[in-house]
Amino acid sequence: MKDLLATSIKYQHGALYVLDQHQLPHQEQWLPCDSSDAMIAMIKKLQIRGAPLIGIGASLLLAYLSEQGLTADELHTQAERLRAARPTAVNLMNCIDRMLATLENEGPAGLSRCAEQLFEEDVDLCNRMAGFGAELIFDGANILTHCNTGSLATAGVGTAIGVIGEVKQQGKQLHVWVDETRPLLQGGRLTAWEMARLGVPHTLICDNMAATLMAQGKVDVVLVGSDRIAANGDFANKVGTYSLAVIAHHHKVPFYVVAPYTTVDPECPDGKAIPIEQRSPAEVQGVSGSFGEVNWAPDNTPVYNPAFDVTPAALVTGWILDTGVYSQEQIAAGVLKTL
Numbered sequence: 001m002k003d004l005l006a007t008s009i010k011y012q013h014g015a016l017y018v019l020d021q022h023q024l025p026h027q028e029q030w031l032p033c034d035s036s037d038a039m040i041a042m043i044k045k046l047q048i049r050g051a052p053l054i055g056i057g058a059s060l061l062l063a064y065l066s067e068q069g070l071t072a073d074e075l076h077t078q079a080e081r082l083r084a085a086r087p088t089a090v091n092l093m094n095c096i097d098r099m100l101a102t103l104e105n106e107g108p109a110g111l112s113r114c115a116e117q118l119f120e121e122d123v124d125l126c127n128r129m130a131g132f133g134a135e136l137i138f139d140g141a142n143i144l145t146h147c148n149t150g151s152l153a154t155a156g157v158g159t160a161i162g163v164i165g166e167v168k169q170q171g172k173q174l175h176v177w178v179d180e181t182r183p184l185l186q187g188g189r190l191t192a193w194e195m196a197r198l199g200v201p202h203t204l205i206c207d208n209m210a211a212t213l214m215a216q217g218k219v220d221v222v223l224v225g226s227d228r229i230a231a232n233g234d235f236a237n238k239v240g241t242y243s244l245a246v247i248a249h250h251h252k253v254p255f256y257v258v259a260p261y262t263t264v265d266p267e268c269p270d271g272k273a274i275p276i277e278q279r280s281p282a283e284v285q286g287v288s289g290s291f292g293e294v295n296w297a298p299d300n301t302p303v304y305n306p307a308f309d310v311t312p313a314a315l316v317t318g319w320i321l322d323t324g325v326y327s328q329e330q331i332a333a334g335v336l337k338t339l
């Protein structure tokens with residue numbers, strides 16, 4: 001396979017590397033990834049994350065394994081294991097299904113070309129969303145975003161952050177409120193890092209400050225990404241997105257979800273059918289691993305820690321996809337079933 005380079009994944013001289021997102025923003029360390037076990041562990045630990053990027057990463061790993069000489073049966077088994085590594089992000093299933101179809105039709109020899117196509121397609125999808133989204137943002141806008149949806153979460157410029165980068169490229173003035181995004185701080189660690197790299201003026205806030213900022217008229221628009229959009233427009237994203245949508249609705253602040261067609265699940269009728277990943281209590285009881293070691297809750301405090309929540313379509317102003325911006329009326333008419 002040819003060399004491929006993104007901000008947080010690269011295929012170089014026949015080997016696959018992942019930028020360890022646990023260590024960002026303080027260290028930029030590339031980890032080799034040469035087995036399904038390694039890729040699955042990295043996905044579960046969120047060392048590689050973002051719905052589009054985990055699909056691309058798992059596909060590149062399968063291509064790598066095909067180049068190591070695994071048989072079609074062995075590749076099939078590994079593909080099924082990778083497919084189950086993260087339940088909410090439908091991009092992972094979509095990518096693996098395309099790799100499996102290629103395996104069936106062309107055998108292992110087709111996998112490298114398929115993975116390359118998935119990578120390059122994701123770059124293109126990001127650019128398209130960025131173009132459509134940036135048209136909606138006026139000069140001088142204050143944008144609020146949640147979690148991390150940029151070049152650390154895709155093979156390209158990102159989804160919501162892709163739009164933000166394009167607004168900046170177009171020379172418009174802007175300022176971004178960065179939700180820190182509890183419990184794993186993807187906003188505080190990763191989006192703040194990306195905003196600085198893009199040269200976008202930004203301010204980090206606790207997740208629970210958004211309502212006050214909206215009441216003060218300091219937020220013009222909310223842009224978020226998604227791990228899965230159901231056929232009726234309900235969508236899952238990092239926990240805290242739903243509360244943002246509720247308060248944006250209350251304050252009449254436009255609220256957009258930005259995602260490629262690979263995030264849309266036409267088989268999923270509505271948000272209730274989206275599986276939500278439950279994560280370790282330790283992420284809420286304190287912090288651990290490369291974030292440090294602090295436990296602030298009393299030992300054995302019961303915890304509820306869903307990684308995602310579901311925002312109903314009724315709270316969404318528009319769906320910024322790679323094919324354009326869709327309204328409530330278009331979504332209600334079933335456009336997502338035909339993408």
Ligand SMILES: CSC[C@@H](O)[C@@H](O)C(=O)COP(=O)(O)O
Binds near residue numbers: 147148153154224237
């Ligand atoms: C382009 S990223 C889309 C989503 O995956 C993103 O908004 C998000 O919630 C990421 O969550 P994470 O658990 O950090 O992978």
